[in-house]
Amino acid sequence: MTLAAREPALAEIMDGPCDEVRLFATYRHFALANRVVSGWRRIYTTRLRPLLAAGPMRLLDIGFGGGDIPRALANWADADGLDLDVTAIDPDERALRFVRSSGGAGRDGEGRVRFRAATSRELVAAGERFDVVVSNHVLHHLGDAERAELLADSATLGTRLIVHDDIERSRLAYAAWAVGALPFAVDSFALVDGLRSIRRSYTARELAAIEPGWRVERMFPWRLLLVRDEWSGAR
Structure with a gap:
């Protein structure tokens, strides 16, 4: 497999009707993977914490x-x-059911997060605004029209910083997930869907070409950040 081109028609199991027990196990396994490779601690430290220091x-x-x-x-x-x-x-209502089963509904069990079954378009229609808008592993799930809508919505909803964090497609990332996620194959879709995610994902050049006005940044390992902020002049 060369991974030379995206495979956007390749469906991920968790995006359609599937066994909910295995889906919930997939959420748990992806949470572990996120701690290792998604880089959110770094994004928080370098981008969010400096903004939060102001209020x-x-x-x-x-x-x-x-x-x-x-x-x-x-x-x-x-x-x-x-x-x-x-x-x-x-x-996806199944995601809300999962967070209810793993830490509370509405605001989470410790009162720190408000979870809602809603779309970005609904929040735009309601006139909501946020200082920061983020997403993790969402872009590669979307078709072209859905991606354009998400980015338009996030540009409307966010006022200071927007960061969409996703996978960068590469043979090394594919090989690493194929080996590292083998234990996840027993009870979840994480191995198969993770590999399909990589095949659906963008390279930096591809993402920059289709989304002018956004800044594409690489982050180790195999990460792409699609960014807008109040200082970049991209808005």
Whole structure:
């Protein structure tokens, strides 16, 4: 497999009707993988914490999945004594059922995150605004029209910083996941869907070519950040 071109027609199991027990296990396994490779601690330290030092902020996470990223951001801010109000949305009711089963509904069990089954378009229609908008592993799930809508919505919803964090497609990333996620294959879709995610994902050049007005940044390992902020002049 060369991975020379994206495979956007390749469906991920978790995006369609599937066994909910295995789906919930997939959320848990992806949460572990996120801690290792997604780089959110680095994003928080270098981008969010400096903004928070100036005062309270509202943050929106779009497509929360298993809910681990918004909870981590809220917990890090809490540990630093900073005031971060976090709302996390996902249109998939199964994701909301998972976070209810793993830590509370509405605001999470410790009162730090507000989880909602909603779309970004619904928040735009409601006139919502947030200082920061983020997403993790969402872009590669979307078709062209859906991606354009998400980016338009996030540009409307976010006022200071927008960061969409996703995988960069590469043979090394594919090989690493094929080996590292083997234990996840027993009870979840994480191995298969992770490999399909990589095959659906972008290279930096591809993402930059289709999304003018956004800044594409690489982050180790195998990460692409699609960024807009109030200082970049991209808005």
